[in-house]
Amino acid sequence: MLTAENKKEYYQSLIDKNGEYEGVFYVGVKTTGVFCRPTCPARKPKFENCEFFETAQQALLASFRPCKRCCPLSHPHQTSELIQTLVKAVEDNPSMRWKEKDFQALSIDASTVRRQFKKRFGMTFVAYARARRMGLAIKQIKSGEAVIEAQLEAGYESGSGFREAFSRLMGVAPALLGDRTILKASWLDTKLGPMLAIADENILHLLEFVDRRGLERELERLRQRLKAAIIPGVTSPIHSIEKELKEYFEGSLREFNTPLMFFGSPFQMSVWQALNKIPYGETRSYLDIAATIGRPSAIRAAATANGANQFAIIIPCHRVINTNGDLGGYAGGLVRKKWLIDHEKLSLSKTS
Ligand SMILES: [Zn+2]
Incomplete structure (x- = not known):
């Protein structure tokens, strides 16, 4: 996690458009929902509206989309057309899962994409698309706000695919829940990056790093098995694990006591x-x-x-x-x- 000093230092370099900080951090702007590189030519946000990240992936997972002016997903002064095309394709349809045939449809060689993305951002294109998809889906969980149907109806980030991404991962839109099982999900910040905790009123069902491989499938399985929808919120098992994790990271906790729901062969x-x-x-x-x-x-x-x-x-x-x-x-x-x-x-x- 970034310290208060880190944030101050990063903010100063943002104001100075200091090129030395390229690749050191990215800044998410809460008021616009975009993330930028330090040298972005756009008007600088106020400190309190900034969220700092050490990798582009973290910014994506926190549901920010790449800024169109500074293109934080391409190497400074060097914009690959291929990468820009794909970043745009993801923004046009962020909830899409990319298959081999989708690249073929764009006359793009999937292995070239893999190489280029990996080289530029240290993650594959598929990982990029997933991070953006997950970021949108868990946006509300991060902020801890209840998802309000009216907000969705009003075109929350219109055209961003938020509704689709959310529904696919978390279940039907909240207003349509009826008497389905409801699981609550919380975003927990840790020293090793954000984690997602999911629980009902009595027991914890999941605790994973937000960027872990296969998290989407895990969420789907959980939802289908319990015929549940997952909405942002906190229950007592989540309070309990949050406290225990904190103690674990401080080195004072050796054994966890939060009740866990196991499901497996x-x-x-x-x-x-x-x-x-x-x-x-x-x-x-x-x-x-x-x-x-x-x-x-x-x-x-x-x-x-x-x-x-x-x-x-x-x-x-x-x-x-x-x-x-x-x-x-x-x-x-x-x-x-x-x-x-x-x-x-x-x-x-x-x-x-
Ligand atoms: Zn920018």
Whole structure:
């Protein structure tokens, strides 16, 4: 998370249009909903209307769209037509999921797109489109506002695909909910980036990093399984996990007590139980986990089940690494996995 000093420094460089800060941060402007690079020629926003991000992806996930003047998604002084075409295509239809045939329809080679995007922004085009889609869908969750049908009717960000993106991920529009099950979702800021917590009144159903791979599918599965709609809000399990996460990041909490709703095959459940038994600050190999549940040859299946749990950090899948000591995989990204392992070891060493 950015400190108050970071923000001040970034704001000053924004006012100065200081080119040295290119790529260091992006600024989201709350009043217009766009995000810019530091040197944008547009009139500068007031400090209180700025939100600062270290990556373009974070700005997208926070539901900002790229500024048309400074084009924050292209390298300074170097605008690729291909990239601009695709960024525009996403803005025209932000809730679309891109398939191979969509690139063909635009006479664009998908692998060229992948390379160019990855090189410029450190993420693939598909990841870009997903971040924009997710950003729109969870916009209201971030701000904690209730979604009001009238607001949608009034053309909230008209043409932005907000309604479609929201409905696809979170269920039918709120006014049409009737007596469906309702889950509440909250945006939680952490040291490792924003997380999404989803719970009913009694139990937590999901805790994930907002940018994790596969989050969309997870949300859809959750919604369909419970025949639920997901709307912004806070319930007591969300209060509880927010407090526990804070303590975890401070290094004072070792075990989580927020009630969790598990849903998986018997095999997955046994893997998650095994994960839960790995002591704080220690690691195990995928082989260890497979052996613990009495299926020593099912290493790959154990690794898959490991990644399929719906509770990042709480179910400590980050404590499972390769037998040779390599980090292995992590849906939330290896930087986070390494940070979590180091954080736990450090907290332990301070108290022992
Ligand atoms: Zn701009």
